[in-house]
Amino acid sequence: MTLPEFLLLLLRIWGSIGTVVVLIFLAWGIDRIDEDAQGAYVFRLLLVPGILLIWPLVLWRWWQIETERVAWFDRYRPSRRHGPAILAMSAAIVALVVIGLNARQYWPKDIVPVQLSERQ
């Protein structure tokens, strides 16, 4: 499997799970956690792209609200322990640029055309 095929596979898996979450959440879940959404349907179509993209966050928040595990305000605040991730991603961007510049090809101007056989 090539790298592009692997990335496409990951995208398909992410999108497939997202589709299932979209169907379940918009058909059933949203009515359970947001009483203002009950009886309103057209706007749900607008949520489809966002849920496809960030379905883990949707599931997390649904679970927080459904179970009432934490205080009301904290149900709407995702975990913010991502300082190391910020540093790692910042370093990764710099590293990617440096690696990319080193891996790039340079115009092989010194390779001259070579005639291998005479005209036939």
Add this chain to the structure above:
Amino acid sequence: MNDRPFFVGYLPIPGPLRLFLGAIAILLIAGFGAAGYVAGVTQDDPGSGAFRFDYGRQTVTGVVELVPYPIVHVVEGNDRIDPGDTFMMTAGGKSGVDIRAEPLSGQLAQVSGIVLERGDLYMIQLRGGTNGLQAADGAFPQPESEPLGRWRLAGEICDGKCLAGAMRPGRGLAHKACANLCLLGDVPPIFVSTQPVIGDEFLLVTGPDATRLPKRAYDFVGQYVQVEGEITRHGSLLVFALDPETLELTP
């Protein structure tokens, strides 16, 4: 009561925050400036290729030949295109002119359109329908070809239209996807040699035995390669029939 300084846009900046704000402002300005400079100096020169709308519409008469990409050997030129020149053709967008040219193979035709020019390389983007390419009357010489032997060249496979000036940059890795779309649309492919081959830097590139560019070559488009193949002169144009089995990336 919290005594920590608090920034409000329409009030004077609290003393302790001035140093922080100044440092961030300088770092941001310097950082973005440096990033822009690095991005700029690492880019390749896009070259001088361009649509030559300033030349106006060019109309010439010549003999159509399929190699298998259609080329025209100019019989009756104008003040910009000389008789004896040989050039390639393209349609608007990412399309070639094969369907229009195939019925006129080996015949005299009137060609009309806009020139794309990059150094010694030029091609014509035809006008729509028969306004761009139509049969013409008159006597004409049959085009001849001259085999020039087998060569090993280094350089890059590009789509001729973008390379000649339809895009800037019209070559290189960043242009690979665009180039492959053009080639799939039958735009003639060009091999850019690292150094002139019998005086020419740009060669029309085909598959072996006058076939179209082989699919294997599409994976190498936009990258720097070494490849062997047969070169044949058609009029003033060199045609490089590459051997796809010899394609390899340069170090």
